Amino acid sequence: MLVPMKVDYGVRALVFLALRATERYVPASEIARSQHIPEPYLLRVCSELQKAGLIESRRGPSGGHRLARPAKDISVADVVDSLDHSLAPIDCVEEPEECRLSGACSQRGLWQDVEKMLINHLSTVQVADLARKQLGLVAVSDPVALS
Numbered sequence: 614m615l616v617p618m619k620v621d622y623g624v625r626a627l628v629f630l631a632l633r634a635t636e637r638y639v640p641a642s643e644i645a646r647s648q649h650i651p652e653p654y655l656l657r658v659c660s661e662l663q664k665a666g667l668i669e670s671r672r673g674p675s676g677g678h679r680l681a682r683p684a685k686d687i688s689v690a691d692v693v694d695s696l697d698h699s700l701a702p703i704d705c706v707e708e709p710e711e712c713r714l715s716g717a718c719s720q721r722g723l724w725q726d727v728e729k730m731l732i733n734h735l736s737t738v739q740v741a742d743l744a745r746k747q748l749g750l751v752a753v754s755d756p757v758a759l760s
Contacts, residue, residue: 665695
C-alpha cells in the first residue's frame with residue numbers, strides 16, 4: 614500500500630511549519646524548496662489544509678503559511694482526512710458498489726480492518742512528534758544545519 618503523495622507532501626509541509634513555529638508566515642517557495650515539493654502542487658495541498666483549518670494562509674509580500682493550531686493538536690490522521698479522506702488499501706473498501714464481488718467477497722472486511730487500524734494509529738501520531746523526531750535526525754546528520 615502506498616500513502617498518497619498529497620498526504621506525504623501535506624505531512625512534510627506541516628512538519629516544516631512546526632519546526633518554524635513563529636508568528637511569521639513561511640512562503641510556499643521556501644517550503645517547496647526545502648521539502649522538494651513542486652510549488653504549484655504544494656499550493657493546492659496548502660489550499661486544502663487551509664480549508665480543513667490546519668494552516669492559515671496569507672497573500673502578499675509578507676504572506677505564506679503557518680500552522681493554525683499547535684502542532685501537538687494536529688494528528689497525521691487529520692492530514693489524511695483533510696487531503697485524501699481514506700487510506701483504503703484497495704478500491705472496494707471505498708467504493709463497494711463498484712465491485713462485482715462486493716456482496717460475496719470475504720476480503721473486504723479484512724481490508725476495512727486494515728484501514729481502521731492504520732487510521733487509529735495515525736490518530737496517535739501528532740505533527741509535533743514528527744517535528745521532534747525530524748529535529749533529532751537533522752542534529753545527528755548535520756549539526757551545522759541547526760545553527
